[in-house]
Amino acid sequence: xxxxxxxxxxxxxxxxxxxxxxxxxxxxxxxxxxxxxxxxxxxxxxxxxxxxxxxxxxxxxxxxxxxxxxxxxxxxxxxxxxxxxxxxxxxxxxxxxxxxxxxxxxxxxxxxxxxxxxxxxxxxxxxxxxxxxxxxxxxxxxxxxxxxxxxxxxxxxxxxxxxxxxxxxxxxxxxxxxxxxxxxxxxxxxxxxxxxxxxxxxxxxxxxxxxxxxxxxxxxxxxxxxxxxxxxxxxxxxxxxxxxxxxxxxxxxxxx
Numbered sequence: 684x685x686x687x688x689x690x691x692x693x694x695x696x697x698x699x700x701x702x703x704x705x706x707x708x709x710x711x712x713x714x715x716x717x718x719x720x721x722x723x724x725x726x727x728x729x730x731x732x733x734x735x736x737x738x739x740x741x742x743x744x745x746x747x748x749x750x751x752x753x754x755x756x757x758x759x760x761x762x763x764x765x766x767x768x769x770x771x772x773x774x775x776x777x778x779x780x781x782x783x784x785x786x787x788x789x790x791x792x793x794x795x796x797x798x799x800x801x802x803x804x805x806x807x808x809x810x811x812x813x814x815x816x817x818x819x820x821x822x823x824x825x826x827x828x829x830x831x832x833x834x835x836x837x838x839x840x841x842x843x844x845x846x847x848x849x850x851x852x853x854x855x856x857x858x859x860x861x862x863x864x865x866x867x868x869x870x871x872x873x874x875x876x877x878x879x880x881x882x883x884x885x886x887x888x889x890x891x892x893x894x895x896x897x898x899x900x901x902x903x904x905x906x907x908x909x910x911x912x913x914x915x916x917x918x919x920x921x922x923x924x925x926x927x928x929x930x931x932x933x934x935x936x937x938x939x
Contacts, residue, residue: 726769726771726773726787727769727770727771728767728768728769728770728787728789729767729768729769729770730766730767731765731766731767731768732765732766733764733765733806734762734763734764734765734806734807735762735763735765735788735790735804735805735806735807735828736760736761736762736763736804736805736806736828736849736851736861736862737755737758737759737760737761737763737790737799737803737804738759738760738803738804738805738849738862739759739802739803740756740759741754741756742754742755742756742758742759742799742800742803743755743799743800744790744795744797744798744799745787745797745798745799746797746798747798749787749798752795752797753795755795755799758792760861760862762860762861763790763791763792763804764790764791764792765788765789765790765804765806766789766790766791767788767789768786768787768788768789768801768831769786769787769788769801770786771786772784772785772786772832772833773785773786773787775800781833781842781844782832782833782842782843782844782845783832783833784832784833785800785801785802785831785832785833786801786831786832787799787800787801788801788804788831790804801830801831801832802830802831802832803830804830804831805828805829805830805848805849806828806829806830806831807826807827807828807851808826808827808828808829810826810827812827812880812882812888812889812890813825813826813827814890814893816893818893818894818895818900819895821854821855821856822853822855823852823853823854823855823893823900824851824852824853825850825851825852825880825890825893825902826850826851826852826853827848827850827880827882828848828849828850828851829848830846830848832844832846833846834846835882835883835884841884845883846883847875847877847879848879848880848882849862849863849877849878849879850862850863850877850878850879850880852878852919852927854927859927861927862877862878862927863877863878863919863927863928863929864876864877864878864926864927864928864929865877865878865928865929865930866928866929866930868930868931870915870931870932870933870934871930871931878917878919878929880904881906884909885908885909886906886907886908887906887907888904888905888906888907888915889904889905889906889907890902890903890904891903891904891905898920898921899918899919899920900918900919900920901916901917901918902916902917902918902919902929903915903916903917904916904917911936911937911938912936912937912938913934913935913936913937914933914934914935914937915931915933915934915935916931916932916933917929917930917931917932918930918932
């Protein structure tokens with residue numbers, strides 16, 4: 684019971700830090716916006732200065748009245764600049780439940796500017812789960828992300844909302860920064876397509892070490908459940924198509 688209480692406390696602490704990171708990057712100057720959902724409702728935005736990865740199906744770019752400009756699903760898994768974030772959460776339909784609420788985010792690329800549903804943006808954040816190491820004079824990093832929707836906890840505690848947040852992997856030797864695809868095997872049968880570090884009411888992951896063997900990075904992870912835990916060994920490498928993939932080759936349960 685003490686372990687469960689400790690895990691839940693850590694989750695709430697991490698989530699609060701992530702929420703602060705979302706709306707307080709760079710300058711926190713409010714913009715009294717003329718952008719409206721209806722003729723009566725104004726939305727206030729904060730200026731930010733960050734980057735995020737667009738991720739998901741059916742990604743739409745919106746104008747100042749939140750009407751569709753174009754489908755930008757072709758930018759899936761691509762980095763974009765973040766310049767503004769709404770200060771409150773919104774719903775697409777009045778009947779949407781709490782877990783479907785999100786913040787609007789203004790994005791910019793070389794060719795376009797507009798707003799997107801914040802659930803389509805995953806932003807790298809400062810987090811105790813982040814791991815940066817140097818191997819053979821080459822920097823490797825795994826950085827946690829968060830999105831602009833409702834997380835696993837809020838100011839009132841646990842929300843019951845389910846969320847997957849992919850890790851941003853960087854390998855400077857090949858000038859790569861992006862996501863890592865998960866390979867299914869007996870140790871991983873989940874349908875989520877990307878490597879992530881668990882940080883919810885079910886489990887919490889901690890990277891213990893990163894080593895290299897031939898062309899593969901070996902990542903040791905300690906996973907803590909509400910009861911017990913597990914030691915994971917994950918191989919990260921380029922497949923035959925040149926795509927970075929992750930494969931869990933060991934998943935040993937422990938009793939703590």
